[in-house]
Amino acid sequence: MSTGADRSRAFRLGILGGTFDPPHVGHLAAAKAAAKAAELDHVLFVVAGDPWQKHGQVSASAEDRLEMVEALIRGEDKMSASRVEIDRQGPTYTVETLEDLSSPEGRRHLPDEIGGRGVDMYLVAGADTAANLHTWRRWTEIPRLARLVVVTRPGERKSEADLPPGSVLADMSPVPVASTDLRRALAKGEMPRGIPEEVADVIRRRGLYRDRT
Numbered sequence: 036m037s038t039g040a041d042r043s044r045a046f047r048l049g050i051l052g053g054t055f056d057p058p059h060v061g062h063l064a065a066a067k068a069a070a071k072a073a074e075l076d077h078v079l080f081v082v083a084g085d086p087w088q089k090h091g092q093v094s095a096s097a098e099d100r101l102e103m104v105e106a107l108i109r110g111e112d113k114m115s116a117s118r119v120e121i122d123r124q125g126p127t128y129t130v131e132t133l134e135d136l137s138s139p140e141g142r143r144h145l146p147d148e149i150g151g152r153g154v155d156m157y158l159v160a161g162a163d164t165a166a167n168l169h170t171w172r173r174w175t176e177i178p179r180l181a182r183l184v185v186v187t188r189p190g191e192r193k194s195e196a197d198l199p200p201g202s203v204l205a206d207m208s209p210v211p212v213a214s215t216d217l218r219r220a221l222a223k224g225e226m227p228r229g230i231p232e233e234v235a236d237v238i239r240r241r242g243l244y245r246d247r248t
Contacts, residue, residue, distance in 0.1 A: 083100075
């Protein structure tokens with residue numbers, strides 16, 4: 036990962052969006068893999084407010100998910116959480132978030148370390164998500180706003196020819212964890228592996244995911 040010492044170039048900001056319901060070690064591993072592959076200066080975790088593709092399917096509230104993400108990345112000095120989508124009214128779309136963060140007003144959502152430097156944005160996505168990019172709202176406009184960083188696991192290797200020009204492939208070691216399985220275990224009162232203790236503390240304190248299937 037870049038140390039950020041070279042201020043002659045634009046600041047490389049990774050955007051990792053998701054519901055994070057709940058956030059887990061796989062999300063953290065994906066952020067680190069993307070940061071290494073694309074030499075990112077910082078990764079911004081954008082917590083979805085009302086994700087249009089999962090409307091009505093999110094278990095924890097946006098504020099709960101934001102607090103869990105903040106707990107997940109505590110101690111990671113090159114990562115932070117954003118509420119830019121939580122504060123926006125209505126369904127949230129990636130293209131609108133990128134436009135917001137690219138605007139002069141949107142800079143208030145960016146890390147303070149950027150200062151007055153220009154910003155190059157990199158949209159971090161898993162291989163399965165990238166494969167469905169064409170289903171996103173105004174998806175053809177996304178490449179002009181951000182380069183795509185596709186995080187792949189063994190067996191998910193994609194060709195750069197299948198991706199928008201300038202895309203970056205980031206290899207990640209397999210992390211056997213899925214949010215659906217975690218929620219199922221939490222509903223039974225279990226605290227499964229894959230949830231860091233800092234996140235587990237938030238779940239216990241707020242009584243999240245109880246009696247859910």
